[in-house]
Amino acid sequence: MTIRKLRVHEELPLGLLLEADPSEQLVRDYCAGGHCFIAEQQETVIGVFVLIALDSDVAEIKNIALAEPQRGKGLGKQMVLSALEEAKKLGFRSVEIGTGNSSLAQLALYQKCGFRMKSIDRDFFTRHYDDPIFENGLQCRDMVRLDYQL
Template identity: 50%
Template sequence: MEKCKLLTRLIKEAYPLDLLLLADPSETLVKKYVDRGQCYIVEQDGETIGVYVLLPTRPETVELVNIAVAEQHQAKGIGKALVLDAIQKAEQQGYKIMEVGTGNSSIGQLALYQKCGFRITGVDKDFFTIHYEEEIVENGIVCVDMIRLGRQL
C-alpha cells in the first residue's frame, strides 16, 4: 500500500477489537481508552487492515495509545503510514505534543516511533507486571517496563 493511498476514517462504534488486541492484550484496558479517544481505521477492499487511537491526556497533548496492522498486512509500511497519519490528525486538531508508550520488548515499535521523530522521555517501571495479569513475551524478552516517547508537533 502506497503512503499516498492511505485513507483513514474516524469511527465511533464497532471498533475492530481483534486488531486493537494485537497491540494491547487487555480487552478491559482497550475498551476503556477507545471509548475516551478517537479511533481511526484504514480499510482495503472492504476489510479493516489497520487501526490507531488518539487519546487526549493534557491540554495540547495527545497520546497514541494503540496502533495495529493486521498480521497479513504487516511489513508493508502501513504501520509507519498510520503513525504519520496520527501525527497529521493531531496537528490538525491543534495538539502541540504527541506521546506514545510501548513495551521494553517491543523492538520493532521502538524503532518505528524513533524513525517518525519520537524521542524517549521516560520509563514506567513494572507497568506491564502491575497492569496485566498475563505475562507478555515479545522477541524472546519479557515485557516489564513501559518505554515512553514523545515528539513536538
Template identity: 80%
Template sequence: MNIRKLGAREELPIGLLLEADPSEQLVRGYCADGHCFIAERQGAVIGVFVLVALDPDTTEIKNIALAEPERGKGLGKRLVFAALEEAKNLGFSVAEIGTGNSSLAQLALYQKCGFRMKSIDRDFFTRHYEEPIFENGLQCRDMVRLDCRLR
C-alpha cells in the same frame, strides 16, 4: 489505504486492537475516552489507532496496530504519520506513545517517525496485566514512553 475516524455507531475492530494491547477492558476504556481511526483497503479494516487527550496540548497514541498480512510493507510508518497528522488536526502540539521494553521493532519505528525517548515506567506491564507478556524472547515489564513535537 484510506484512513478515517470510526463512526459512533460502528463496532470497534477489537481483534486488531487486541493485537497491540491484550487487555480488552483497557482497550474498550481508552477507546471510549478517545478518537479511534481505522485504515481501510477495499472496504476491509487493515489498521487502527486511538488518540486520547492527556491535556489540552498533548495526546497519546494509545493503540496502533496493523493487520498481520499488511506488515512489512511500510504501512506501519504511514499509519504512525497519519496518527500524527490527525493529532495536529485535533489541535495538539505534542504526541506521546508508549511501548514495551521488549517491543524492539516498534521502538525503532517510532524513532524513525520522529519520536524521542521521554521516560520509562518501570514494571508497568507487571502492574497492569495479570498474565506475563513475552516478546522477542524478553518479558515485557517496562513501558518506554516517547514523544514527538507536532509544531
C-alpha cells in the same frame, strides 16, 4: 490504504486492538474516551489507532495495530504519520506513545517517525497485567515512553 475516523455506529475492530493491548477492558475504556481511526484497503479494515487527550496540549497514541499480512510494507509508518497529522488537526502540540521494552520493531518504527525517548515506567506491564507478556524472547516489563513535538 485510506484512514478515517471510526463512525459512531461502527463496531471497534477489537481483534486488531487486542493485538496491541491484551486487556479488553482497558481497550474499551480508552476507546470510549478517545478518537478511533481505522485504516482500510478495499473496504477491509487492516489497521487501527486510537488518540486520547492527556491534557489540552498533549495527545497519546494509545493503541496502534496493523493486520499481520500488511506488516513490513511501510503501512505502519503511514499510520503513525497519519496519527500525528490527526493530532495536529485536533489542536495538540505534542504526541506521546508508549510501548514495551520488548517491542523492538515498534521502538525502531517510532524513532524512524521522529519520536524521541522520554521516560521509562519500570514494571508497568507487571503492575497492570495479570499474565506475563513475552515478545522477541523477552518479558515485557517496562513501558518505554516517547514523544513527538508537532
